[in-house]
Amino acid sequence: MVSELIGKYIWLIQILSAAGDRGLSLDEITTKYEKRFDQKYSRRSFYNHRSAISDLFGIEVECDRSTNRYWIPYGEEAMDDDKSIGWLINTFTVNNLLSLGKERLSGRVSVEDVPSGQKHLTAIMQAMEEGRELEIVYGKYSASYSEKLHIQPLALKEHGRRWYLVAYCHERVVGDGKESGNSDVRAWRVYGLDRIVSLEESKSTFKMPRGFDVDALFSESFGIFFPQPGQKSETVRFKAPESEARYLRDLPLHHSQVEEGRSADGDVVFRIRVIPDRDLVMEFCRLAGKVEVTEPRSVRSAVLEELGKGYDKYKITI
Numbered sequence: 001m002v003s004e005l006i007g008k009y010i011w012l013i014q015i016l017s018a019a020g021d022r023g024l025s026l027d028e029i030t031t032k033y034e035k036r037f038d039q040k041y042s043r044r045s046f047y048n049h050r051s052a053i054s055d056l057f058g059i060e061v062e063c064d065r066s067t068n069r070y071w072i073p074y075g076e077e078a079m080d081d082d083k084s085i086g087w088l089i090n091t092f093t094v095n096n097l098l099s100l101g102k103e104r105l106s107g108r109v110s111v112e113d114v115p116s117g118q119k120h121l122t123a124i125m126q127a128m129e130e131g132r133e134l135e136i137v138y139g140k141y142s143a144s145y146s147e148k149l150h151i152q153p154l155a156l157k158e159h160g161r162r163w164y165l166v167a168y169c170h171e172r173v174v175g176d177g178k179e180s181g182n183s184d185v186r187a188w189r190v191y192g193l194d195r196i197v198s199l200e201e202s203k204s205t206f207k208m209p210r211g212f213d214v215d216a217l218f219s220e221s222f223g224i225f226f227p228q229p230g231q232k233s234e235t236v237r238f239k240a241p242e243s244e245a246r247y248l249r250d251l252p253l254h255h256s257q258v259e260e261g262r263s264a265d266g267d268v269v270f271r272i273r274v275i276p277d278r279d280l281v282m283e284f285c286r287l288a289g290k291v292e293v294t295e296p297r298s299v300r301s302a303v304l305e306e307l308g309k310g311y312d313k314y315k316i317t318i
Helices: 003-021 024-039 043-056 077-079 083-104 118-130 242-248 280-287 297-314
Strands: 060-065 067-071 131-141 146-159 162-167 190-191 194-207 234-240 257-262 269-274 292-296
Touching: 003 024, 003 043, 003 067, 024 043, 067 242, 118 131, 118 146, 118 194, 146 190, 146 194, 242 269, 280 297, 292 297
Parallel strands: none
Antiparallel strands: 060 067, 131 146, 131 194, 146 162, 162 190, 234 269, 234 292, 257 269
8 A cells, every 4th residue: 555655665764764873784674674663674775765765755765875874965854844744754753653552552552533534535635636626615613604715735743632624715815816917815715624525626727826935824823824915923922830841941922932930929921923813812712710811801801701701601600
């Protein structure tokens, strides 16, 4: 199977990267391979895998002729040079380890189910690579019906155990849409893959907007919130006791998070720079009792309002 073969490429990249500059001899690689996959590993298979790694990932497995040891120059950097390669390597690594864990560590490995419409990932990524438009049937959570849309798949983004597709939607074009083409952000939308009922590849092709970068697009957003034209980010400050601050240092709420110091009551003060939205408010509600928003007043009031709604639902009337 193709997935099994790619998994072996990933494995080979990993063990050689882990070996560092010293590298591994062919005998060491063979021993590790046979222990890992429980099958013989011929010299020809190794050379075929080595060539495929170069073709698929652009990562060269070199041989030090003085020692006959194989290594990947700047192994960690090689995998970090392209985020898509890093994502692919990490994805296959996790999947392989989990599969191995289920086989050999039964009852000792537990993973959350991620109902994120992964069945559409391959088709969408292929369409993105070929620059082909898609026809999707999409059902919103807020509507009781589904609609057929013609889209250009621009990017994929993962957030909160779900996959999302950033796309230019022809049905959302303002005016004739001819002047700005698919660079008109007013026609850009975010679609949850788990809400895509069906998907078909179109014969129409498209070109990516110049300078498009999905990370830059969401840099001032919280989660999957899509910024609208004219919206500006704000500084949001919040504080937490030292026990909770340790978690926030290890897992920041946003990439812009900065620790400012201590408040008068001894709590640790943090700030982030984001466009406030409902997802941010709900995140602070989730942390209620541990984290307190101090500014701006609009975000603090929004959190208080949501907490009040929850209180009204749960309070006991005597």
